[in-house]
Every structure is written in structure tokens, then in C-alpha cells.
Amino acid sequence: MFTACHSEEGEPAPFRGFVQPDGFPETSYDFSRNEVTQEGFELGKKLFFEPRLSRNNIISCGSCHIQTAAFTHHGHDVSHGIDDQLGIRNPMPIMNMAWNEEFFWDGGVFDLDLAAINAITSPVEMDENVPNVLRKLREHPEYPALFKKAFGSEEITDARFFKALSQYMLMAVSGNAEYDKIRGKEAGHSFNEEELAGYQFFQNNCSSCHAEPLLTDKTYRNNGLTPNHVDDQGRFDVTLNKDDRYKFKVPSLRNWQYTGPYMHDGRFLTLDRVIEHYRNGMLDSETLDPVFRNEDGTIGVKMTEEEKENLIAFLKTLNDSDFVSDPLLAEPIINSSYTK
Structure with a gap:
């Protein structure tokens, strides 16, 4: 039976990688091109909550995807993004993403590794561009070393950036209701x-x-x-x-x-x-x-x-x-x- 990753004392359990809940179908995500590792997951988690992904360094993925709300934007009918601008849709939960082939309400993205581009480049969400995000991460005192731990070198590329985010999202598995x-x-x-x-x-x-x-x-x-x-x-x-x-x-x-x-x-x-x-x-x-x-x-x-x-x-x-x-x-x- 699938259980959440915590110990009896409430402390985080040792990282065990992606675990498929009993009775779930085979996943759709191709893990062979992006295996979930502890280092990649930890980097992805830091990036998911990193406000430097936005133009004004305030809005993160976690701003509209809140864990206690099953990674939705609790209490908001539509997303509230940069400069308090409104989107047109309610943020979908980040949950059991490994079993999806298409993403968002309209299915406009067909690869989880590309899903974050929408939010980063949306003028009413993060209003930033990927090259500038990568520049900010390269200039940051912590990220080069974190990318080296996750991917073997300090090189920060768009592919590595998106794969790290995917590793965090892939671990958001809900199968213990x-x-x-x-x-x-x-x-x-x-x-x-x-x-x-x-x-x-x-x-x-x-x-x-x-x-x-x-x-x-x-x-x-x-x-x-x-x-x-x-x-x-x-x-x-x-x-x-x-x-x-x-x-x-x-x-x-x-x-x-x-x-x-x-x-x-x-x-x-x-x-x-x-x-x-x-x-x-x-x-x-x-x-x-x-x-x-x-x-x-x-x-x-x-x-x-x-x-x-x-x-x-x-x-x-x-x-x-x-x-x-x-x-x-x-x-x-x-x-x-x-x-x-």
C-alpha cells in the first residue's frame, strides 16, 4: 500500500524515489530520460518555490500551487499572478502528474518538462522569460553547486532546469485516501x-x-x-x-x-x-x-x-x-x- 513519505515521529523519511501506489496503472511519464533522484528532487523543490522565476522576483510556482490546497490556489477563482493580475482559469492541482500525457484545462502542453514555460512566460502570471531565469540562477551563489549535485556539473541549462522541476512535481503522488x-x-x-x-x-x-x-x-x-x-x-x-x-x-x-x-x-x-x-x-x-x-x-x-x-x-x-x-x-x- 502506498504511504506518505514521513516517519512515525512526523520527520521526513529517507528519500526513496518515485513510488507507484498499489492498483494504479502504469505511468505515462518517461522516467528513462529523467530519473527522480534525491539531488534532482531537492533542486526541483527549491526551484518550485523560487520567486526569481518571475520578473519581479516575487511570484513562484508555489504561489499559485499551495500544498495544503492540494497544490491549487486556495480561495481564488482564477490565478492571481504578478502585480496582482488575474488569469482566466483556476489553477489545476499538481497531483499524480506521472499519469498525464497532456496538461492544463485545454491540454495545450503535452510534456510535463515543458509545463512550467506557460506560467513563466505568461504576462499575468510570472511575466518572465526562460533565458533571464537561467541568468538569475547562474548568478545565484547556491544554484550552480545544486545543479552539479543533481546533474554532474554546474552548467545550468533550460533542459536541466525543467527536468528538476518535473522531478519535484512527479513526487506529488496522492494515493493514500x-x-x-x-x-x-x-x-x-x-x-x-x-x-x-x-x-x-x-x-x-x-x-x-x-x-x-x-x-x-x-x-x-x-x-x-x-x-x-x-x-x-x-x-x-x-x-x-x-x-x-x-x-x-x-x-x-x-x-x-x-x-x-x-x-x-x-x-x-x-x-x-x-x-x-x-x-x-x-x-x-x-x-x-x-x-x-x-x-x-x-x-x-x-x-x-x-x-x-x-x-x-x-x-x-x-x-x-x-x-x-x-x-x-x-x-x-x-x-x-x-x-x-
């Missing part, structure tokens, strides 16, 4: 009557999109949201295929307790509001996913109040408290004395 313990038949763990009924409802009505055990099928779907004020058309902006209008990546339901608000633009503040959208609030359109069309001509997921309560009871088993408190992933102490 109550759901996982039950699924793995761990002694002393089982669904109660309400959770079991909710699980059965989930399997019959939700699992076609939120496939187990990752709780996402990684596809892009139109789930009946009304267009927002910027008319974000999601996957269409990447493919330019009219059939992809208003389709967004199906997010994992893991750790939902920590990741609100919900949807690609953070429009729903609570789980109850999300469920009510699927029950009664969906907008019909040409690209609405067929899974939401009922035989009687209605749209949405039909459920009674009892079924709703049961579903919520099951969904609570998907939260992994070890993941959001794992000291291995915690923000390191960064030397702020060097500000060039």
Missing part, C-alpha cells in the same frame, strides 16, 4: 452503508468521466457550463476543431475538499453547488457531452436527495490528508538575502 485503503482491502477499512451506496451511484453515473483509480479519464468534455465573461472555449483554442468548443479536461475528484473553488474558472464555491449544476443547471449546446443526455430528452444527472447525500459521503473518502501535509513536499526555507 480512505478510498485507496478500502480499494486495497487494507485491514480495518471499509465503506459504511451510506458510502457504499454513494460508491455504487458513482460507478453507475460518474465513473465514465471520473474513471478509477485516478478519478479522471483525462479526456476533454463539455459539461454544460454557461460561457463565462471571457468566452473561454477551452480545448477549441488548442485544436481549432469546432467540435471541441467549450470542452475542458476532466479533473480528478481526488482531494476535492482542498481544491475549491471548482470548474475551470472557479465559478462554484462548494461541492453542493457542483452537484446541483449536474442535477439541474446544465446548458444544452451542440458540443454537450452525450453522457449527459437522458433517454427522456432531459439533460443532467438524475438523483434523489438521498442519492446526493450518499454520493457526498463517498466523495469524502477521496481526500488524502497525508498528501497535503507530507513534509517531503513542503516548501523549503529559501535564502532571501540575494535579490539581484
Whole structure:
């Protein structure tokens, strides 16, 4: 069974590299080109929380991806970046990245090693460029030695920089929720009557999109949201295929307790509001996913109040408290004395 990387006393356990949780599918990431090592991971963690990745040396990756919020931007509907500017989408959690082939709500990036480029170069997130980031790291008194430990020489290149960031993100594995313990038949763990009924409802009505055990099928779907004020058309902006209008990546339901608000633009503040959208609030359109069309001509997921309560009871088993408190992933102490 997968366990978080900490000892019984709460101190960080010895580094053990990437560990795949029991029952998870094979990973998608090619570890042969970027093996996770302790030195690479520690460098990546320092870089993830490094504000020098931004133009004003204030915003880091960790500014919008907070561990206690399952690496989302807690309490913000959309990302808040440099100079307090607003993005247009809610930051997706950094979680179980090794099982993804495409990234972000629209799937516009197809390699984890390239994912950070979007945030660094976005004028409303970090507003910086990669060559300048590398210059700042080369001039920093600590980074050349850290790159040597991780990669064998002090040379700081874009490839090494992005691989180190990937090593940290790859270690953000969530697979120790109550759901996982039950699924793995761990002694002393089982669904109660309400959770079991909710699980059965989930399997019959939700699992076609939120496939187990990752709780996402990684596809892009139109789930009946009304267009927002910027008319974000999601996957269409990447493919330019009219059939992809208003389709967004199906997010994992893991750790939902920590990741609100919900949807690609953070429009729903609570789980109850999300469920009510699927029950009664969906907008019909040409690209609405067929899974939401009922035989009687209605749209949405039909459920009674009892079924709703049961579903919520099951969904609570998907939260992994070890993941959001794992000291291995915690923000390191960064030397702020060097500000060039």
C-alpha cells in the first residue's frame, strides 16, 4: 500500500524515489530520460518555490500551487499572478502528474518538462522569460553547486532546469485516501452503508468521466457550463476543431475538499453547488457531452436527495490528508538575502 513519505515521529523519511501506489496503472511519464533522484528532487523543490522565476522576483510556482490546497490556489477563482493580475482559469492541482500525457484545462502542453514555460512566460502570471531565469540562477551563489549535485556539473541549462522541476512535481503522488485503503482491502477499512451506496451511484453515473483509480479519464468534455465573461472555449483554442468548443479536461475528484473553488474558472464555491449544476443547471449546446443526455430528452444527472447525500459521503473518502501535509513536499526555507 502506498504511504506518505514521513516517519512515525512526523520527520521526513529517507528519500526513496518515485513510488507507484498499489492498483494504479502504469505511468505515462518517461522516467528513462529523467530519473527522480534525491539531488534532482531537492533542486526541483527549491526551484518550485523560487520567486526569481518571475520578473519581479516575487511570484513562484508555489504561489499559485499551495500544498495544503492540494497544490491549487486556495480561495481564488482564477490565478492571481504578478502585480496582482488575474488569469482566466483556476489553477489545476499538481497531483499524480506521472499519469498525464497532456496538461492544463485545454491540454495545450503535452510534456510535463515543458509545463512550467506557460506560467513563466505568461504576462499575468510570472511575466518572465526562460533565458533571464537561467541568468538569475547562474548568478545565484547556491544554484550552480545544486545543479552539479543533481546533474554532474554546474552548467545550468533550460533542459536541466525543467527536468528538476518535473522531478519535484512527479513526487506529488496522492494515493493514500480512505478510498485507496478500502480499494486495497487494507485491514480495518471499509465503506459504511451510506458510502457504499454513494460508491455504487458513482460507478453507475460518474465513473465514465471520473474513471478509477485516478478519478479522471483525462479526456476533454463539455459539461454544460454557461460561457463565462471571457468566452473561454477551452480545448477549441488548442485544436481549432469546432467540435471541441467549450470542452475542458476532466479533473480528478481526488482531494476535492482542498481544491475549491471548482470548474475551470472557479465559478462554484462548494461541492453542493457542483452537484446541483449536474442535477439541474446544465446548458444544452451542440458540443454537450452525450453522457449527459437522458433517454427522456432531459439533460443532467438524475438523483434523489438521498442519492446526493450518499454520493457526498463517498466523495469524502477521496481526500488524502497525508498528501497535503507530507513534509517531503513542503516548501523549503529559501535564502532571501540575494535579490539581484
